[in-house]
Amino acid sequence: MDPALDITLTVNGTAVTRRVAARQHLVDFLRDELGLTGSHVGCEHGVCGACTVRVNGEIVRGCLMLAVQADGCRVETVEGLSDSQELAKLQKAFHEHNALQCGFCTPGMLMAAQDLLASGKKPSREDIRAHISGNYCRCTGYQSIVDAIEQVIRG
Numbered sequence: 001m002d003p004a005l006d007i008t009l010t011v012n013g014t015a016v017t018r019r020v021a022a023r024q025h026l027v028d029f030l031r032d033e034l035g036l037t038g039s040h041v042g043c044e045h046g047v048c049g050a051c052t053v054r055v056n057g058e059i060v061r062g063c064l065m066l067a068v069q070a071d072g073c074r075v076e077t078v079e080g081l082s083d084s085q086e087l088a089k090l091q092k093a094f095h096e097h098n099a100l101q102c103g104f105c106t107p108g109m110l111m112a113a114q115d116l117l118a119s120g121k122k123p124s125r126e127d128i129r130a131h132i133s134g135n136y137c138r139c140t141g142y143q144s145i146v147d148a149i150e151q152v153i154r155g
Helices: 026-033 078-083 088-096 106-118 125-131 143-154
Strands: 004-011 014-021 052-055 058-061 074-076
Touching: 014 026, 026 052, 052 106, 058 106, 078 106, 088 106, 088 143, 106 125, 106 143, 125 143
Parallel strands: 004 074
Antiparallel strands: 004 014, 052 058, 052 074
């Protein structure tokens, strides 16, 4: 039997306290306990990037982090960044460049792209590709995604 622990964290600006199984992954907690289904569960090995969220300002794989590890942390999901309009320019550019396609990778891809934008650097197309390389997309071939991110970076 998996022991349960009490955790308190801030998710998208709202304090949350829950009792969770010690081995519950953060992405499962966000999806199953809080109904925040924007972060997807893909490979469950930290390879595909579909579960990407931001914890204390850093992007992490929600399938590799346990919910109990987020105790006391600030967690931001794609829903929170979308609601705050932080992703508005990226969302618009993804739409304009048809970088969405099936949409399964999109939340993680947006989180990775926003992380690159937040760095304040002016990355090359190769830098953009390297930064999103941990996020798999089976539909777009990445070209349209890179074009969308580049458009936002270049203003």
